[in-house]
Amino acid sequence: MLQNKLVESPIEILNGWKKAVLVRYGELSLKSESTRRFMENVLIRNIKWMLNRKKVPYDSIFRERGRIFLSSDSPRMVAQVLSSVFGVVSTSPVLVTSSEMDEIIRLSERVADVLIKPNDSFAIRARRVGTHSFTSIDVEKKVGEVILARTRNLNTKVNLTQPDKCIFIEVREKKTYIYHEVFPGPGGLPYNSEGKMVALFSGGIDSPVAMWLMMKRGCKVVPIYFDNTPYTDESNYNRTMSVIKILREYATQDKFYIYIVPHGKILEKAITQAPRRLTCLLCKRAFYRVATIIAEKENAKGIITGESLGQVASQTLDNLMVLNEATHLPVFRPLIGLDKLEIEGTAKKIGTYEASCIKTASCSAVPDKPRTKAKLEEVKKAEKELMDTIQEESNLAKRIYIE
Known part of the structure; x- marks a missing residue:
């Protein structure tokens, strides 16, 4: 969250005017009128939920058209909290006067x-909506002239x-902010506002960004986490829980949970009863089936x-086609066209990067030379021995609620 580094904010300390966000x-x-109204209602509900969760009054x-306003005596705090709500482009603490x-x-x-302050340069930015006897440019000129004259002894320009x-002025029909x-x-x-999905979630850098x-x-x-014990250790689980707690702060819902699925039994079968070069693909197809x-x-x-x-062996175009066949549901890959630096940049922005970089044990089931261009027929033949364990694994999945 970005903010100006100011010792004091006039929005907080000036009295005599109504304060809002x-x-x-x-x-x-x-959107169309009906869709826009629906989404505005969802957004307002989410705004209220977030403020209640953070205990911000x-x-x-x-x-109003294109805007939502909140009256508050703590506008800066409200504005900062709401800047993490999906659907919000930006927020500003404001003072309210007539137009x-x-x-x-x-x-x-x-x-x-x-x-x-002394030696500051400044600008006035005005925006006007409605019918008035003046234009936005008129506001900028008149206010700018008055402030320049008022601060001339401070050597301003x-x-x-x-x-x-920069002082921003938003003029609406009867009120100005x-x-x-x-x-x-x-x-x-x-x-x-768009329905529900499940997410394959490992706690590494990529899957949290995709989910976000x-x-x-x-x-x-x-989210669904597959526990590969004994081929990994609890460090992977601990990292996953650290990261999901960060993403939970973006989810405006009361009951937020992650499924923990024990995956070691299927992985053992993939290692011992199928060609080793197919282990990663068989593991991932099992993810898809359980999901x-x-x-x-x-x-x-x-x-x-x-x-x-193309990022790892299981993510070649050929192998992604093989993975798709394991489910009848649409598979959403929001990172498909991003490179690693772009993904890491987003992870840093949303706050998951450091937690995702916690050192964990590597999966010991990964073969030395995984197949990069697998054929669907060979994969389906190899996974026959795994199919009876799919339902068993899904039945063992546990919900873990995140406060």
């Missing part, structure tokens, strides 16, 4: 008194390209994976 959303405004919430030019200038002066400080901070949000669609990206597209996601059973139980509509084309 301006919440911006993006593509929701492009607010007084009321209301909407009369004199009142806009008066409040802008007070904000400038606190915000602008106007800089419209890279100002030290003045602010100086913008907290970027994740954007996307409101969480749980589909959450960003409005999907409610149920399909759990998805049907959860009424989920797809499987999310962290696969990226």
Whole structure:
């Protein structure tokens, strides 16, 4: 979460004006009227849920076209918390005044008194919606002239390209909102506005990013972790739980859980009763099959994976086709066109990177030379010995709830 490094914020310390939070959303405004209304309702529900979870107070919430506003005496705290809610493009703590030019200038002066320091450059950015006797440019010029004259003894100057400080003015029909901070949000669609999916989740760098990206597209996601003990140790499980707790903070739902599936028995059969070069593919197809059973139980509509084309042996185009055949559900691979640096960059942005980099034991079941261009016929023949264990494994899956 980004924020301006200010010792004091005029939004917090100025009294006499109503304080609020301006919440911006993006593509929701492009939807049809009925779809937009539905998604706005989901977004507002998620906003309320997040504030209640974080125990951040607010007084009321209301909407205008393309905007959601919250009244609060702690607008900066509210704005920061809501900048992690899917569907939110950005937030700003604001002061509220009327849309009369004199009142806009008066409040802008007070904000400038606190915000602008000696030798600062500044700019005024205005946006206007509705019918008024002035334009956005009029607001910028008049407010800018007044503030420049008011701060001349501070050796200030106007800089419209890279100002030290910027005062934003959003004029709406009857009310105007003045602010100086913008907290970027994740954007996307409101969480749980597009249905449910399951996700293959290992806790490494890739799968958390894949899950987060589909959450960003409005999907409610149920993660599934396959425990490869005795071919790995508990360090993998511990890492997984550390990472899922981070992603839980993005999931605006009361009951959030992960399935833990004991996978060692199938892996043992794949090693001892099938060609060794196919071990990884057989293991991964078993993931898909068990995930399909759990998805049907959860009424989920797809499987999310962290696969990226060509990254490892099981992720060649040929092998991905073999994997797809193991399920009748659509498989979503949001990382498919990203390289490792792009994936790592997203992991850092969402806060999972460090936890995902915790050192864990490597899987000892990985063969020396895994097949990179497997044939479906040979894989299906080899996995016949595994099929009786698929249902057994899914029955042993346990839900672990994450607070």
